[in-house]
Amino acid sequence: MSDYVNDYFNHVQQIALQVKKSQIDNINDAAHVFTEAIKNKCCIYAFGASHAGIITEELFYRTGGLAVINPILSSSLMLNTRPVTMTSQLERLAGFGKIIFSSIPAEKGDVLLIHSVSGRNPVSIDIALSAKEKGLTVIVLTNLSYSKKVNSRHTSNKKLYEVADIVIDNCGDFEDSSIKLSGLEQKIGPTSTAIGSLIVNSIVIKTADNLLKLGISPPIFHSANVDGGDAFNELLLNNYKDNIHYMM
Template sequence: MTGPAALMRAYFETITDLLARIEAEEADSIRAAAVLVADHAARDRLIHVYGPGGHSNLAAQEVFFRAGGLVNVSAVLDEGTLLSGGALRSMAMERTPGYGRLVVEDNRIGAGDLLILVNAYGINAALIDAALTAGERGATVIGVSSRIHADSTAPDHPARHPSKKNLHDLVDVHVDTKVPVGDAVLEIDGIDERVGAISTFANAYALNCLMAAAIALLAERGEKPDIWRSGNAPGGDEANAVFLHRFRGRVRWL
């Protein structure tokens, strides 16, 4: 399989097969998580989303300040693991015990708060510290990660937290993205390594389904949630101005 058309077809089918598994197997988990998100939005509380990990940060950004998304979402865009600060630095920080604790404390996430932790593999030290700290401080935690990837990672892997715990063991509700071990999914003749990562698709699908389900629940209750409109759409700036007035002082990275 070397031609572009064959590669495109194989990649497309692998992605859609994975998304279909999430749809078929995670509906109950997504609904349970959506109830938590809807409850917080109804009380005008923030929904914190943190993706400690180079590319897992993209998931937090995916549902933050997003057209069609809840205004109440507050992404934790901590510089420590953002790739913009350097890829090797990002990996070192996500493997540093105690770092996730500092991030949760610095963002004052605690009792009565809701934190969504999203990470492709569900094992790194910063992620586990964030989950443990948020729980200790009384926050409700939703986890979005791959159970098979975490369960297949050796206890002594250098990315792991000293406790050897997995995200899915620590949260109130877990959504399993089912990302296969290694993330990359395409095999090319003559190439030893697989190519074509899949976790960004899985994370984005799971999180957007979660947010859409929460909005639908609010509508069923007769609530009218605050939803961003694209600033590039007609009337977008005007529609969003009301939200900016209310949230700019509350959402750290707005």
């Protein structure tokens, strides 16, 4: 009898090891860019549409996370949108990403991390292109093998990885889901959220380590559910208020 759950655990572990083996230099490069941005008092932004946006939420306002990660959370692209199918329509809408990007106070020298598994939809590509035009460093987290097998929906015919400064491959399966069950045509068990979280938290860890080596105290949140956590976090938010835009 097949043990599909065990297969899934093993598969995610194998992908994690593949990421560690093949992507560590790109992760370190991303952490260097984060480090320089924090050192130079520049801003860091993160974006993803629909389920890809879960990685932005993972980076944003949480214990053990960098206080200076500014999420780009367009409500029409989040999973509480009704009907939820609207998120799929809007991430394919030409020019929508430019409108979203125009609403954030990004400046030259800032950093943008974008997560998109397929990297084919216009919203992420337009945001990346707009960011590059303004002088931001663009870091892309994607699935390269998946992206290379599908056509771009952008007018430029480019995929997201083709407009990035740094590309990190999540090393996942085509279509993201990974386990084939007997009697079920479609695969089950996506991996991009688990692996994406592992990758972005690795960037945060390396960034904090870099800052410490520079003699800079990393702006890392404490849990708000421990004694003294609220006071510590309030001081952190105040110290970095010029680089934090999610409190307004």
